[in-house]
Amino acid sequence: MSVGRTPATMTEIAAALGVSSATVSNALSGKGRVSAELSAKIRQAAEELGYVPSHAARALRTGRTGVIGLVLPDISNPLFPQIAQAIEQAAASAGFGVLIADSRGEIAQQTAAIGRLIERGVDGMIVVPRRGSRIADIGTPVAIIDSPSTPGNTVSSDHWEGGVQMGRHLASLGHRKVLLIAHSRESNVQNDRIGGLKAGLGKDVCCETLWVGDLEASQGVGCALGLSARVADGFTGFAAVYDLLALRALTELQRDGIDVPLQASVSGFDDLVWSSVVMPPITTLRQDLATIAECAVEALGHAIGNGEAAAGSMIAARPDCDGVPMKLVIRQSTGPTMHSVVAAAAHARKDGR
Amino acid sequence: MSVGRTPATMTEIAAALGVSSATVSNALSGKGRVSAELSAKIRQAAEELGYVPSHAARALRTGRTGVIGLVLPDISNPLFPQIAQAIEQAAASAGFGVLIADSRGEIAQQTAAIGRLIERGVDGMIVVPRRGSRIADIGTPVAIIDSPSTPGNTVSSDHWEGGVQMGRHLASLGHRKVLLIAHSRESNVQNDRIGGLKAGLGKDVCCETLWVGDLEASQGVGCALGLSARVADGFTGFAAVYDLLALRALTELQRDGIDVPLQASVSGFDDLVWSSVVMPPITTLRQDLATIAECAVEALGHAIGNGEAAAGSMIAARPDCDGVPMKLVIRQSTGPTMHSVVAAAAHARKDGR
DNA sequence: TATAGTTGGTTAAACGATTAATCATCTTGG
DNA sequence: CCAAGATGATTAATCGTTTAACCAACTATA
Numbered sequence: 001m002s003v004g005r006t007p008a009t010m011t012e013i014a015a016a017l018g019v020s021s022a023t024v025s026n027a028l029s030g031k032g033r034v035s036a037e038l039s040a041k042i043r044q045a046a047e048e049l050g051y052v053p054s055h056a057a058r059a060l061r062t063g064r065t066g067v068i069g070l071v072l073p074d075i076s077n078p079l080f081p082q083i084a085q086a087i088e089q090a091a092a093s094a095g096f097g098v099l100i101a102d103s104r105g106e107i108a109q110q111t112a113a114i115g116r117l118i119e120r121g122v123d124g125m126i127v128v129p130r131r132g133s134r135i136a137d138i139g140t141p142v143a144i145i146d147s148p149s150t151p152g153n154t155v156s157s158d159h160w161e162g163g164v165q166m167g168r169h170l171a172s173l174g175h176r177k178v179l180l181i182a183h184s185r186e187s188n189v190q191n192d193r194i195g196g197l198k199a200g201l202g203k204d205v206c207c208e209t210l211w212v213g214d215l216e217a218s219q220g221v222g223c224a225l226g227l228s229a230r231v232a233d234g235f236t237g238f239a240a241v242y243d244l245l246a247l248r249a250l251t252e253l254q255r256d257g258i259d260v261p262l263q264a265s266v267s268g269f270d271d272l273v274w275s276s277v278v279m280p281p282i283t284t285l286r287q288d289l290a291t292i293a294e295c296a297v298e299a300l301g302h303a304i305g306n307g308e309a310a311a312g313s314m315i316a317a318r319p320d321c322d323g324v325p326m327k328l329v330i331r332q333s334t335g336p337t338m339h340s341v342v343a344a345a346a347h348a349r350k351d352g353r
Numbered sequence: 354m355s356v357g358r359t360p361a362t363m364t365e366i367a368a369a370l371g372v373s374s375a376t377v378s379n380a381l382s383g384k385g386r387v388s389a390e391l392s393a394k395i396r397q398a399a400e401e402l403g404y405v406p407s408h409a410a411r412a413l414r415t416g417r418t419g420v421i422g423l424v425l426p427d428i429s430n431p432l433f434p435q436i437a438q439a440i441e442q443a444a445a446s447a448g449f450g451v452l453i454a455d456s457r458g459e460i461a462q463q464t465a466a467i468g469r470l471i472e473r474g475v476d477g478m479i480v481v482p483r484r485g486s487r488i489a490d491i492g493t494p495v496a497i498i499d500s501p502s503t504p505g506n507t508v509s510s511d512h513w514e515g516g517v518q519m520g521r522h523l524a525s526l527g528h529r530k531v532l533l534i535a536h537s538r539e540s541n542v543q544n545d546r547i548g549g550l551k552a553g554l555g556k557d558v559c560c561e562t563l564w565v566g567d568l569e570a571s572q573g574v575g576c577a578l579g580l581s582a583r584v585a586d587g588f589t590g591f592a593a594v595y596d597l598l599a600l601r602a603l604t605e606l607q608r609d610g611i612d613v614p615l616q617a618s619v620s621g622f623d624d625l626v627w628s629s630v631v632m633p634p635i636t637t638l639r640q641d642l643a644t645i646a647e648c649a650v651e652a653l654g655h656a657i658g659n660g661e662a663a664a665g666s667m668i669a670a671r672p673d674c675d676g677v678p679m680k681l682v683i684r685q686s687t688g689p690t691m692h693s694v695v696a697a698a699a700h701a702r703k704d705g706r
Numbered sequence: 707t708a709t710a711g712t713t714g715g716t717t718a719a720a721c722g723a724t725t726a727a728t729c730a731t732c733t734t735g736g
Numbered sequence: 737c738c739a740a741g742a743t744g745a746t747t748a749a750t751c752g753t754t755t756a757a758c759c760a761a762c763t764a765t766a
Contacts (some may be wrong), residue, residue, distance in 0.1 A: 009751095009752055009753090010752065010753065010754095011752070019715080019716090019753075020716050020717075021752085021753080021754095022713060022715080022716065022717080022718090022753095022754080022755080023714085023716075024753095025752095025753060025754060025755085026715090026754095026755095027556065029753095029754085031754090031755090032714090032715085032755085033712095033713065033714055033715075034714070034715080035713085035714060035715090038714080039516070050420075052471075052472055053472075053752085053753080054413070054474070054751080054752050054753070055418075055473050055474050056409050056412035056413040056418065056474055056751080056752080056753095057751070057753045057754090058657055058720090058752080058753055059408075059409035059412075059721090059751035059753095060409040060410050060720095060721045060723090060751085060752080061412050061720075061721050061752080061753045061754045061755085061756095062721085062753080062754070063721080065408075065409065066473075067452070067473075071451075071637070077434065078431065078434070078626055078627070080434050081430065081431065081433050081434060084433075084453065084455070085455050085457075086438075087453070088453055088454065088455045090452075092469065097452050097469070097473050098452065098453050099420070099450050099451065099453075100437060100441055100451050100452075100453050101441065102437070102438050102441045102442070103441065104438075112760095116403075116445065117451070119405055119406070119408070120419075120420075120450050121407070121408050121409060125378060126508070128558075138558050139731090167411060194661060220750080222629055222630060224632070244626065244627060244630060247627055247630065247631060248630050248631060248632070249635075250604070251603070251607065251631040251632040252632040254604065254607035254608060254610075255613075255632040255633060256571050257610070258606075260608075273597065273644055274431075274597060274600055274601075275433055276575055277575060277600065278600055278601060278604040279577070279604040279605040279607075279608040280604075280608060281575065325734075328651075352716065360749090361713050362721095362722055362723085363722065363723060363724095364722070364723090370743075372746085373722095373726080373745070373746050373747075374723080374746095375723095375725075375746065375747080376745060376746075376747080377723095378723060378724060378725085379724095379725090379744095379745090382723095382724085384724090384725085384726085385744090385745085386742095386743065386744055386745080387744070388743085388745090390742060391744085391745085406722090406723075407721080407723070409722080409723095410721070410723045410724090411720080411722080411723055411724080412723095412751090413722080413723080413750090413751045413752065413753090414720085414722080414723050414725085414749080414750070414751050415723085415751085417723070441711035491736045526734095583747075610756095636721085640738085
């Protein structure tokens with residue numbers, strides 16, 4: 001199945017055709033001046049001999065490896081697969097390989113991971129920073145995927161506007177008392193989402209934020225969120241800032257015998273794999289990671305091409321990258337409140353229908 | 354924060370100390386014959402000048418890139434983060450970088466991805482094959498992570514034995530009618546788990562297998578599993594072959610007002626991130642991915658060292674890799690059946706306690 | 707008919723590390 | 737005191753591409 005052992009080199013092609021290796025290089029890269037016919041012959045010979053360019057030699061000569069690094073705060077983050085997939089795809093079609101580095105959530109590891117990537121000679125890096133951390137200026141082009149409020153070459157979803165969408169959705173369903181569920185106050189992304197949610201819900205809606213991180217600090221990780229008490233208090237909407245929290249909320253409510261969405265609506269962010277699979281499927285906001293990945297890779301590509309362009313201006317090239325819109329995916333975990341159903345029924349009755 | 358621009362080369366170190374570059378190379382690699390004192394001086398100079406070895410040059414000369422490829426059937430598989438993390442860690446400590454390639458579930462893409470990795474000159478690859486696919490013999494060392502029943506250089510968890518553990522656990526809780534929930538008949542892993550479950554449950558337990566893939570083929574993806582009807586039929590145990598299915602089962606049961614674990618027990622495999630977070634947390638089996646990753650990387654390392662050792666014997670080096678044991682994690686989604694609780698109570702009464 | 711400008715190609719020098727081959731010295735044993 | 741061996745370091749070739757510099761031959765220009 002596999003062809004001959006050592007893949008042919010340019011020199012071998014050159015020897016086979018009786019030309020110089022420089023000409024082969026020029027023909028294959030289309031750079032120098034080579035007659036059309038010779039160029040065609042060379043191309044054909046390369047094909048026949050099974051020529052495979054040596055990335056190592058090219059890297060040595062040009063100083064470019066054609067590899068970008070992907071630094072993740074914590075690979076086990078459930079959103080990571082989607083990010084990695086999107087980036088791998090975007091990078092592959094731009095001719096880059098993707099080297100991964102995991103920082104296991106620790107800031108020291110993040111620095112170490114970045115160092116390893118640099119030693120391996122990556123041409124640039126895409127970093128999803130650990131919550132609250134900033135990336136020091138390293139001598140390599142970097143694109144950051146985080147929230148738009150992070151300074152630097154950031155490309156990101158418009159988390160705020162996503163929050164607004166969800167807030168409006170919940171408000172329009174008649175919810176007037178909504179619990180916002182977040183984890184960490186340090187996360188730019190979470191703060192943006194919370195802000196957007198509040199804005200979208202509007203002034204008529206009473207909302208409160210539950211910081212699960214604080215709760216866990218006192219009651220231990222994995223503790224109950226105490227949501228049924230909230231339902232008793234009149235809360236009908238539970239808007240989590242990411243799907244894992246939404247799932248936690250959903251199952252806790254269901255375990256306590258509260259019907260979703262009849263008695264309470266639950267929503268999340270990110271559209272993780274399970275969100276569409278649980279019962280009821282979760283209403284959530286999907287990030288356009290393909291676009292984000294393309295932006296990041298493209299920006300890196302430019303920066304690399306220009307030989308480390310000014311850091312601040314990297315992303316600016318593509319205006320649609322500043323806040324990539326999120327898409328509201330409405331499923332069965334959100335629905336009208338009982339109150340609004342009753343009101344609608346009354347309204348219908350009054351209309352005589 | 355970052356040091357001077359172009360990192361020093363061996364030649365520069367040599368020039369600074371007035372020795373030859375070969376000596377520097379020997380001192381740093383500890384290979385040739387260099388006096389202890391000179392060696393120390395060189396090492397120090399390297400440190401001071403901020404020497405960073407050029408991977409490209411080394412790769413060109415030695416033919417080794419120090420990079421291994423990780424080919425995944427579908428990056429968006431929720432187990433992937435754990436696998437990637439484990440492999441990245443094992444590879445990093447063995448001095449390898451990890452280049453990722455996603456095959457998006459398609460067999461053609463898998464081949465293409467492998468091709469790209471080879472072109473980039475990876476020294477070896479770790480492949481998590483798409484269900485039911487076999488890896489053709491490429492001219493590069495390969496380690497496969499799948500089920501032990503896959504022929505070749507496979508390292509894997511002992512899925513069968515894991516199934517046995519879970520089967521015994523459920524049987525010991527008194528379950529006598531258990532529904533096994535799997536997705537695809539083509540998956541070796543799933544088949545192993547199913548087999549183990551049946552063996553562990555023993556002959557006294559009536560069990561049936563629900564193939565969700567078949568169900569979805571007729572009723573559409575994301576359809577209901579119809580589990581409450583099963584409960585009505587007397588099923589008390591629901592053993593899924595992976596956590597996503599378990600989650601699906603759990604939420605469906607809860608939505609239908611069935612109490613878990615009082616009326617039905619639910620179990621999964623893999624201990625994904627949400628399993629410990631939902632209410633009730635899910636009883637599952639955790640794979641020892643760290644060990645698996647170490648085995649795979651170590652095996653690759655040997656094969657690479659020997660210059661493509663005979664494929665079949667790669668893994669054999671480390672005997673504990675054939676079937677890495679899984680760890681049963683008992684949480685609150687499984688519990689004794691009502692029947693057994695009643696029986697125990699009766700038993701206690703009869704004992705006069 | 708010289709001269710300048712193209713066109714199509716070759717030469718040779720990098721890039722940075724590795725490594726076999728070689729060469730001085732310095733020890734030692736006989 | 738001399739040949740043989742050990743020790744410590746140097747030389748130079750090599751990996752496969754790229755690329756600046758150069759060159760020959762041909763075409764158009766004055």
